Structures are given as structure tokens and as C-alpha cells.
Amino acid sequence: MVILISFSRVIVGNFYSSHSYDRVSYNADSAVCIDHTGMIQQILSKTDPNFSKIIQTAKTEDRLTFLNTNEVLLPGFIDLHIHAPQWPQTGTGLDLPLKEWLNDYTFPLEAKYANHTFAKKVYSDLVSSLLAHGTTTAVYFGTMHVSANIELARQCLNFGQRAFIGQVAMDNPFETPDYYRDSSTSSSLSATMTFIQKLTELTGPSSRLVKPIITPRFVPSCTDDLLEGLGKLAHRFDLPIQTHCSESIWEHNYAISRFHKHDTAVLDHFGLLTDKAILAHGTQLDETDLQQISNAHAAIAHCPISNIYFGDGIFTAARAHRYQIDVGLGTDIAGGFSPSLYRNIQQSIMSSRQLPNQSENHLTTANAFYLATYGGAKSLGLKTGLIKPGYWADFQIVCLPDHNDRPASDNNQLERLLYATTANDIKSVYVAGQQVI
Ligand SMILES: [Zn+2]
Structure with a gap:
């Protein structure tokens, strides 16, 4: 006898999901059954003996979503690297090198988030826009303002977006402006602590939707003591880490001149290269760096549009994959001009076609789709990015x-x-099975 379980929702139609890095599977006429916690419990094909009964039950309970023949179900996308406060400058100022762009446009804008009303207006628009573009998980850099970062978390909870949010830490007087810098190393570390505490109060200790992430902006903007302190905090609270790593020639050479090491080795030295670290860009990484990242089981956020403007090179995602490094895609708003992971999928393929050794290094559609979905999820240790039982229903x-x-x-x-x-x-x-758009 068949016992029919009541699901929170059943979605019937055709879907695509990565089978592996190189292959996407297409599943026609399937019933994707979501349980009451928001996870995919089972997927039935049309030939399954329970298929009709489950659809009938879901229909009776008004829990059925039936796709039209011109529609498909896809996993939601994961934006592995985005600067929330830079949303208002999207698509502007892309004619400058990275350092000038930061000083002329970005730091003055980020400083404005001391104003809570301004933060609320921007973050409400940003989170809803990303969801409308199919981005169900975002890994955000915030600003150095605790209250604005908490407001970003509130908007993610309001709209129902899965997110990691980082209190940006930056205390180096030589590489940051007076008006936008933590006043001391200790105040920077205590702001990160306060942010983690307030976020936990807001979401509850076991929030599955919004979580904190340790965020040294990048090596140039942090003193040695701050890098070391943030590494200790990440270990103490077992938290993920995000930062930039060998993004451009300038940034890459900065680490060499200050530490006589590459960014990767510097991050490792300060306890910031862990199996929960997301390193953005990596256009200048060499084989030694890649091996070190692979050994640490850290991940890379590939931001193909931003790299065209600021990266001084193309990140070879296929090479990182050969080193068994997890790679996902990031929009890097506002270094990238588009909030859409579709545009970044396209650019990742187009950029890879400019690389030498095409047979090894070009990205296929299947590769790029994998990066935008499961690649990002795996980088974060999240059960999402696939349409498969045991994974979150993020679609x-x-x-x-x-x-x-x-x-x-x-x-x-x-x-x-x-x-x-x-x-x-x-x-x-x-x-998580809830319709948010
Ligand atoms: Zn960035």
C-alpha cells in the first residue's frame, strides 16, 4: 500500500540541473516535491506509479504549480561576490583603473551608508532586483557601518533571499581615506564582533537564510594586526571568510612589495585561507597559488565582467577546476555593470574564448551553468544549486x-x-520552497 505524504508544494514540468561540471541533465515531465522545511524531498518521473496521485493530492490542497510547455525550472543562481553598497554606482565610472575607481567613486559612496535611511532605500531595491534576476543566494560585502549591514540582513529576510553578509574591515591609514576607515584595529575587530552578535539576534542562532561572513576588504586596506585578528575571529566562531585575492596587477604587486609574498600566501599566514574562504577574482594567481588554494580547500569567485575592466587578465576557471578548486560566479557589482548571473555566464564563456590553449581552457555552456549554480553552492558548503532530493528548493x-x-x-x-x-x-x-517573486 502506498502512503502519500503531503508536500508544501509540488512543481510539475521540465527542468535542467547540473549532473557534473561537464554535463547538464534535462528532466522532462517531472514532479518536484518540496517538504515543509523547504527542501526537495523527492522527484518523480511521469512513469512513477505515484505520479498522478501526488499531483492530484497537491491540486486538491492547492499546492500544485504546473509549468507551461514554454517554461522550465532551473536552480536559483548564486552570486558569490557582490558589493551591496555599490548598487547606486552600477554601470558608471568604468573608465578608471581599480585604485582610482575606489578613491574617486566607491569610497565616497560607501561612506554614505552611515545614513540609515539611505541604506534602507538602496538595499530594499538591490535585494528585490537580484531576486528578480534569479539570484537566490548572494554573498555580500557590506560597508564598515554595523547598522547599515543589519539593514541589509533585514531586507534579505523581508524578501526571502539566502545571503552571507560581511562587515567590511579596513584600518590601514596608508591605503584608505580618512573619512572611510575604521578608527583603529581594535574598533574594527569590535565592529565585526558587534555585527555578528546583532545579526545572530536578528536571525536566531541557527538561521538557515542569512549568515555573517568575515570580511577583510583586501590585503592593502588592512594592517597586519587586523588581518591576524580577523583570522582568529573566523576560527573562533567557525565562520566563512571573503576577500579579494590577486585581483589586478596593482593589488598583486602591493602584497609582494609589503610582504614579499603573493596575496594567497599572505592570507594563509594570517589564518584567512581556510576551507570556508571565498577569494574573489584571482586573475593574477600562479600555479603555486592555485596549489595552495587547492590544499586549503578554499574557493574562488570568478567575476568575468568585472575582470574585463579591473582584472588586467582573464581568470582561467578551467585551470582552477583542474586543481580541484571550487569556483562560482560573481557579479562584483559595481566593478561589473550587471546584476544578472546570465550576463556573467555569457561573459565567462566569451572571456574563456580569448585564452590560449583553447582545448583545455575554454568554458562550455554546461561548465558556466555549473559555476552559476552548484559551483557557487559547493564553494559555500550549501545544499542548493541542484534540483535533487536533499537540496533546498531554491528555483x-x-x-x-x-x-x-x-x-x-x-x-x-x-x-x-x-x-x-x-x-x-x-x-x-x-x-526554500517559498515563492519570493
Ligand atoms: Zn569586489
Whole structure:
């Protein structure tokens, strides 16, 4: 006898999900059953004897979502590197080198988040916009203002976005402006502590949606004592870490001149290269750095649009994959001009076509889709990014491009979708089984 379980939602239709780094699987006419905690409990094919009964029960209970034939279900995307406060400057000032861009545009803007009303207005718009673009998880750099960062967390909770949020730490008087710098190393460390405490009060100690992440801005903006203190905090509270690493020639050479080491070795020295670390960019990493990152089981956030403007090179994601390093994609707002992971999927493929050794180094559609979904999730140790039992029901339902000729294969259909989709084509978005868009 069959015992039918009541699900919080059953979504019936066709879906794509990564099978591996090199392969995406297409599943037609499937019933994706979500339990009451927001996880995928089981997936039934049309030939399963329980298929009709489960759909009928879900329909009776008004818990059924039935996709049209021109719609597909995809995992939600993971933005592994984004600066929340830079949202208002998106698409501007991209004509300057990194250091001037920071001093002329970015630091003056970030300083404005001392104003709570301003922070609330921007963060409300940012979080809702990212969800509308299919981004169900974001790893945010905040600012040095605890109250603004807590407001960002509040907006993620309000809109239902999964997020990691970082209190940005920066105390080096030689590389940060007077008006936007932690007043001392101890005040920077205590601001991070206060942020972790207030965030935990807001979300509860076992929040599954919004979590803190230790955030030294990058090596140049931090003193040795601050880097060391943040490394100790990350270990003490077993927290993830995010920072920039060998993003540009200037940043890469800065670490060499100050420490006679590469960024990777500097981060390792201060306890910041852990299996929970997300290193952004890495365009200047060499083989030794990659081996060190691989040994530490740290991950890399590949930000292909931003790298075109500020990276002085193309990060070779395929090479990092050969080193068995987890890699995800980041928009790097506002170093990148688009909040869309679709645009970054496209750019990751396009940029990889400019690399030498094409047979080894170019990215396929399947590779780029993997980076935007499971690659990002795996980097964060999160059970999301796949449509598979035991994973969070973080989804987007996307309308297929309107086109007379259906592509020759299911993979061609995914390829066309990844190149054509805009926010207007994303019909709905779910996080932990709850519809948020
Ligand atoms: Zn960045």
C-alpha cells in the first residue's frame, strides 16, 4: 500500500540541473516535491506509479504549480561576490583603473551608508532586483557601518533571499581615506564582533537564510594586526571568510612589495585561507597559488565582467577546476555593470574564448551553468544549486525564448536560454520552497 505524504508544494514540468561540471541533465515531465522545511524531498518521473496521485493530492490542497510547455525550472543562481553598497554606482565610472575607481567613486559612496535611511532605500531595491534576476543566494560585502549591514540582513529576510553578509574591515591609514576607515584595529575587530552578535539576534542562532561572513576588504586596506585578528575571529566562531585575492596587477604587486609574498600566501599566514574562504577574482594567481588554494580547500569567485575592466587578465576557471578548486560566479557589482548571473555566464564563456590553449581552457555552456549554480553552492558548503532530493528548493521558473525553430537538442535549448534570458523572462523565483517573486 502506498502512503502519500503531503508536500508544501509540488512543481510539475521540465527542468535542467547540473549532473557534473561537464554535463547538464534535462528532466522532462517531472514532479518536484518540496517538504515543509523547504527542501526537495523527492522527484518523480511521469512513469512513477505515484505520479498522478501526488499531483492530484497537491491540486486538491492547492499546492500544485504546473509549468507551461514554454517554461522550465532551473536552480536559483548564486552570486558569490557582490558589493551591496555599490548598487547606486552600477554601470558608471568604468573608465578608471581599480585604485582610482575606489578613491574617486566607491569610497565616497560607501561612506554614505552611515545614513540609515539611505541604506534602507538602496538595499530594499538591490535585494528585490537580484531576486528578480534569479539570484537566490548572494554573498555580500557590506560597508564598515554595523547598522547599515543589519539593514541589509533585514531586507534579505523581508524578501526571502539566502545571503552571507560581511562587515567590511579596513584600518590601514596608508591605503584608505580618512573619512572611510575604521578608527583603529581594535574598533574594527569590535565592529565585526558587534555585527555578528546583532545579526545572530536578528536571525536566531541557527538561521538557515542569512549568515555573517568575515570580511577583510583586501590585503592593502588592512594592517597586519587586523588581518591576524580577523583570522582568529573566523576560527573562533567557525565562520566563512571573503576577500579579494590577486585581483589586478596593482593589488598583486602591493602584497609582494609589503610582504614579499603573493596575496594567497599572505592570507594563509594570517589564518584567512581556510576551507570556508571565498577569494574573489584571482586573475593574477600562479600555479603555486592555485596549489595552495587547492590544499586549503578554499574557493574562488570568478567575476568575468568585472575582470574585463579591473582584472588586467582573464581568470582561467578551467585551470582552477583542474586543481580541484571550487569556483562560482560573481557579479562584483559595481566593478561589473550587471546584476544578472546570465550576463556573467555569457561573459565567462566569451572571456574563456580569448585564452590560449583553447582545448583545455575554454568554458562550455554546461561548465558556466555549473559555476552559476552548484559551483557557487559547493564553494559555500550549501545544499542548493541542484534540483535533487536533499537540496533546498531554491528555483527560478524561466520562459523559453520565443523562437520559431526549437533547437536540435535539449542542451541547445539550454544554451539559447542562457544567452537570451533577461529578468522579464523569469516568471517566478523560490527560496526554500517559498515563492519570493
Ligand atoms: Zn569586489
